[in-house]
Amino acid sequence: xxxxxxxSIASLAVCSALSLAQGGGxxxxxxxxxxxxxxxxxxxxxxxxxxxxxxxxxxxTVKNLSLAWMSQLTPGMETPAPTINGRPPxxxxxxxxxxxGGEGPGNINIRAGxxxxxVLAVDxxxxxxxxxxxxxxxxxxxxxxxxxxxxxxGGTHIGNRGFGMWNGYLFMETPDDYLVSLDAKTGKxxxxxxxxxxxxxxxxxxxxxxxxxxxLVGVGNDIDSPGFLQSFxxxxxxxxxxxxxxxxxxxxxxxxxxxxxxxxxxxxxxTWITGAYDPETNLYIFGTGNPTPAYTxxxxxxxxxxxxxxLIALDVDxxxxxxxxxxxxxxxxxxxxAQTPVLFDGMFKGKMRKMVATAARNGYxxxxxxxxGEHLVTSKYGTDTNWAKGLTPxxxxxxxxxxxxxxxxxxxxxxxxxxxxxxxPAFSPVTGLFYTYEVNGFSLLYLTDPDPRGSxxxxxxxxxxxxxxGSFLTAIDYRTGAARWRHRFFNNRxxxxxxxxxxxxxxxxxxxxxxxxxxxxxxxxxxxxxxxxGSVSNAPQTFEMDGHQxxxxxxxxxxxxxxxx
Amino acid sequence: MRHxxxxxxxxxxxxxxxxxxxxxxxxxxxxSAAGAQAPAxxxxxxxxxRAAEDPAVVAHGKALYGINCQACHGSDLRGGDMGGxxxxxxxxxLTDKHGELIVPIIQGAxxxxxxxxxxxxxxxxGAVAAYVRSVISTIGGxxxxxxxxxxxxxxxxxxxxxxxxxxxxxxxxxxxxxxxxGIATTFHDPVQLQSRWITGGAGxxxxxxxxxxxxxxxxxxxxxxSGELVRIDDFLVTLRRSDGTERSFARKGxxxxxxxxxxxxxxxxxxxxxxDGDIHDVxxxxxxxx
Numbered sequence: 116x117x118x119x120x121x122x123s124i125a126s127l128a129v130c131s132a133l134s135l136a137q138g139g140g141x142x143x144x145x146x147x148x149x150x151x152x153x154x155x156x157x158x159x160x161x162x163x164x165x166x167x168x169x170x171x172x173x174x175x176t177v178k179n180l181s182l183a184w185m186s187q188l189t190p191g192m193e194t195p196a197p198t199i200n201g202r203p204p205x206x207x208x209x210x211x212x213x214x215x216g217g218e219g220p221g222n223i224n225i226r227a228g229x230x231x232x233x234v235l236a237v238d239x240x241x242x243x244x245x246x247x248x249x250x251x252x253x254x255x256x257x258x259x260x261x262x263x264x265x266x267x268x269g270g271t272h273i274g275n276r277g278f279g280m281w282n283g284y285l286f287m288e289t290p291d292d293y294l295v296s297l298d299a300k301t302g303k304x305x306x307x308x309x310x311x312x313x314x315x316x317x318x319x320x321x322x323x324x325x326x327x328x329x330x331l332v333g334v335g336n337d338i339d340s341p342g343f344l345q346s347f348x349x350x351x352x353x354x355x356x357x358x359x360x361x362x363x364x365x366x367x368x369x370x371x372x373x374x375x376x377x378x379x380x381x382x383x384x385x386t387w388i389t390g391a392y393d394p395e396t397n398l399y400i401f402g403t404g405n406p407t408p409a410y411t412x413x414x415x416x417x418x419x420x421x422x423x424x425x426l427i428a429l430d431v432d433x434x435x436x437x438x439x440x441x442x443x444x445x446x447x448x449x450x451x452x453a454q455t456p457v458l459f460d461g462m463f464k465g466k467m468r469k470m471v472a473t474a475a476r477n478g479y480x481x482x483x484x485x486x487x488g489e490h491l492v493t494s495k496y497g498t499d500t501n502w503a504k505g506l507t508p509x510x511x512x513x514x515x516x517x518x519x520x521x522x523x524x525x526x527x528x529x530x531x532x533x534x535x536x537x538x539x540p541a542f543s544p545v546t547g548l549f550y551t552y553e554v555n556g557f558s559l560l561y562l563t564d565p566d567p568r569g570s571x572x573x574x575x576x577x578x579x580x581x582x583x584x585g586s587f588l589t590a591i592d593y594r595t596g597a598a599r600w601r602h603r604f605f606n607n608r609x610x611x612x613x614x615x616x617x618x619x620x621x622x623x624x625x626x627x628x629x630x631x632x633x634x635x636x637x638x639x640x641x642x643x644x645x646x647x648x649g650s651v652s653n654a655p656q657t658f659e660m661d662g663h664q665x666x667x668x669x670x671x672x673x674x675x676x677x678x679x680x
Numbered sequence: 681m682r683h684x685x686x687x688x689x690x691x692x693x694x695x696x697x698x699x700x701x702x703x704x705x706x707x708x709x710x711x712s713a714a715g716a717q718a719p720a721x722x723x724x725x726x727x728x729x730r731a732a733e734d735p736a737v738v739a740h741g742k743a744l745y746g747i748n749c750q751a752c753h754g755s756d757l758r759g760g761d762m763g764g765x766x767x768x769x770x771x772x773x774l775t776d777k778h779g780e781l782i783v784p785i786i787q788g789a790x791x792x793x794x795x796x797x798x799x800x801x802x803x804x805x806g807a808v809a810a811y812v813r814s815v816i817s818t819i820g821g822x823x824x825x826x827x828x829x830x831x832x833x834x835x836x837x838x839x840x841x842x843x844x845x846x847x848x849x850x851x852x853x854x855x856x857x858x859x860x861x862g863i864a865t866t867f868h869d870p871v872q873l874q875s876r877w878i879t880g881g882a883g884x885x886x887x888x889x890x891x892x893x894x895x896x897x898x899x900x901x902x903x904x905x906s907g908e909l910v911r912i913d914d915f916l917v918t919l920r921r922s923d924g925t926e927r928s929f930a931r932k933g934x935x936x937x938x939x940x941x942x943x944x945x946x947x948x949x950x951x952x953x954x955x956d957g958d959i960h961d962v963x964x965x966x967x968x969x970x
Contacts, residue, residue: 312775314775337822340769340771381766408823522832522833522836523956524956557951559874571768571819571825572822572825573822574822575824575825582951583948631913642915645915
């Protein structure tokens with residue numbers, strides 16, 4: 116665009132009419148809009164619905180959806196182009212600006228990776244991440260505009276869920292627990308801040324979410340450490356507040372649900388999935404992970420172990436908790452409740468309600484009032500879920516201790532991988548349906564560390580997966596929690612894909628666990644279109660550019676873009 | 681916390697061991713390069729390179745730990761009878777590099793919180809710290825405690841009840857004197873045997889073909905193509921015919937008619953019906969089939 120302007124003064128008028136040169140930023144107030152032409156934050160908008168108002172691709176037209184481009188991304192330290200007989204190859208590609216950061220010694224160079232997060236689509240540019248790596252791609256053809264590489268100190272490299280964006284700045288987390296801010300136009304690092312200590316077992320995967328002038332940042336950890344959520348200043352990177360998800364001091368809320376303060380302070384409840392934000396109440400709502408040690412009660416006592424496996428609502432400006440609802444009281448199966456909560460308004464028992472819904476890893480679905488946290492609906496959406504018997508007075512599943520890990524083995528469902536996991540769900544206000552994966556896997560769970568002190572981390576058990584009664588795409592009626600329809604996937608053990616996208620075109624996009632990207636009819640789950648691109652590793656997304664509705668997704672290290680032809 | 685998708689690249693990362701120079705604060709023992717163990721990556725924290733410890737210092741520290749620390753913190757560092765906390769998950773112990781965090785505590789920095797001054801000099805306290813770090817470096821993946829897994833007896837069921845259950849639910853396909861003869865010899869580990877009979881599948885090599893799904897595709901009225909199922913989704917079914925060649929058919933809804941025969945289906949359907957008691961009884965019976 117700039118080049119065109121330089122060529123001719125006559126074209127200046129055209130240029131200024133289309134003056135949105137690539138690389139523009141995201142103003143915080145733009146994030147308040149429902150999801151439409153761009154994809155400026157992890158879930159597209161704050162509600163977590165992953166429901167796009169775009170309808171060019173719809174039930175009638177989707178048959179004409181086909182490839183616009185594919186782009187393969189190689190993570191790691193760039194090496195000089197190979198030479199042939201001492202000369203560079205004839206068709207040497209133009210050098211992509213490459214920036215290196217990080218505090219590691221530079222001795223770990225991983226040249227393989229997978230895209231398992233959300234891509235930001237802003238102003239004709241896509242911002243894509245893998246652990247330690249980030250790219251800007253031209254959204255029109257997928258070519259790289261820059262590549263940023265972080266030299267790691269270690270930490271679990273399990274995935275990266277993407278960027279947050281505030282004006283022209285990008286924010287990503289690294290496996291060795293830094294928050295890194297980049298300049299979106301150039302990919303150059305602005306600053307990085309340590310957000311946790313990798314030596315304590317912390318590792319960081321979440322996509323930061325920007326709310327006003329807050330960059331909210333979560334962490335993960337498997338050894339017995341406390342979870343927390345932190346808020347940073349987007350300009351300076353200074354810490355604004357830190358909220359611990361387990362009691363850290365005598366008398367803290369929830370302290371009476373642990374046998375000792377020492378147990379609570381090592382109690383887990385990590386914050387590894389980006390939540391949703393309700394501007395009307397200024398509440399940030401997110402789920403927390405499992406208690407530790409995960410599979411043994413030991414010294415944590417028999418009580419609920421707050422605020423593990425809990426949906427928490429925080430005031431964004433103060434970091435103070437407004438309400439909570441525990442979705443897995445006293446978890447014994449590593450059923451993190453770090454799933455994406457979805458905010459929507461709708462009729463419930465004859466009244467308009469402001470609600471939040473979540474389909475938890477433990478096989479249970481919940482609808483709550485999002486202003487007060489009042490419990491409205493609990494249902495067992497994992498058809499063969501068997502680890503609980505009935506509900507607690509608060510509406511959470513009541514754990515059946517006989518389904519904890521035992522020395523002789525207990526057959527429990529779901530597996531520790533869960534009925535669903537990190538994969539984002541979707542919600543369509545048109546159908547009123549909450550869409551989620553549903554895997555009904557079974558494990559034999561053996562207790563291998565019967566020490567009365569309890570084990571540590573995720574240790575002390577051996578889990579043997581012994582089959583599944585089915586893997587589904589399931590559409591849940593938020594008013595009852597009952598499934599309106601279920602579509603069976605052919606790979607009955609694996610989760611269908613990397614998450615879901617619903618659109619105003621009446622479609623639901625997802626991988627199918629068998630190597631296809633599929634468009635389903637959101638009303639009844641009938642498959643309408645597919646393309647075989649390999650295992651879809653993130654949630655499909657959509658945006659509009661040049662009059663085309665693009666549908667994008669990743670399969671491993673490849674980004675794919677589709678438009679109507 | 682376990683994400684469903686496993687970390688792809690950890691095993692293949694080109695990880696170059698760095699030369700580790702042990703730092704020392706004044707007064708602490710310096711490990712000699714000759715006596716140092718190779719730098720170790722800790723299993724629970726992928727990629728982290730931990731400094732090598734001098735075995736002689738670690739051994740000295742271990743002895744001092746037994747004398748001074750074990751009663752409160754336990755012989756395995758996971759907390760003891762006298763109420764000392766688990767050191768393996770202690771943020772101080774996890775982050776200590778060369779005694780800078782642990783030594784002051786041994787010397788009384790936390791006396792107010794109940795941790796007494798043990799009266800060890802810098803060198804001895806540093807040796808205890810080195811021992812603690814050496815145990816921390818053996819923490820397992822996902823924070824599992826160090827140490828060998830104990831072999832536990834998982835056979836707790838009643839073999840007679842198991843035989844009755846077997847007769848009622850398994851005997852239509854299986855026989856203790858036929859396909860399952862000697863099953864407890866093939867799978868001598870009861871944990872392996874128990875998971876294997878629940879999943880189903882080959883007990884021996886000759887049975888393996890009977891466990892693979894087959895498929896019938898009706899391509900025209902009265903015309904059916906059958907074979908071993910290669911793959912199937914909503915849009916395509918691929919089969920392998922008896923002559924070894926593959927053939928694919930596009931699928932659209934119910935056309936063509938596709939019927940999959942999966943010998944393992946019965947095993948999967950049983951999953952939601954077993955009680956743990958049924959399982960343990962059947963295992964107790966099957967371990968007798970040697």
